[in-house]
Amino acid sequence: MLKIGAIIVNVADRHRGAEFWAKALGYEHDEHNQDFLFDPSGKGTRVHVDETDRSHLDLWAEPGQAQAEVERLLALGATKPDWVYPEGADFVVLADTEGNLFCIIGD
Known part of the structure; x- marks a missing residue:
């Protein structure tokens, strides 16, 4: 079984993009990497803003699958x-x- 582990959003300015998406979604910044955002309720999918990677989904597989x-x-x-x-x-x-x-x- 796969689940959406993260949504990667390509941005021109990662600081500006991270601020926008955090506020738009009500997410918080990961304390170790401000480019990763998470839903404080634990229900939403992580968002990663990135200046070099194209927008895409990361699908997480069960261990060994x-x-x-x-x-x-x-x-x-x-x-x-x-x-x-x-x-x-x-x-x-x-x-x-x-x-x-x-x-x-x-x-």
Whole structure:
């Protein structure tokens, strides 16, 4: 089972973007990284504002299930774009049937 772990929002100015989204959603800044926002009620999805990454979803897989989820999504029509991964990456980049990128996080 997948869940939306974070929504990544591309912004030109991360400080301005983080302030806007925090106020718009009633979220708070993570004390360790002001670019990560969270719902203080614990019900909402985390938001990460980023100046270099494009807007996309991070989908979190249950422990030990990331590869199975990747295979399931590929069978549903997702594709695996060419991607340069950093060493030790804990994610897989996929594209939906319309070409929108998203990440599977886990394992």
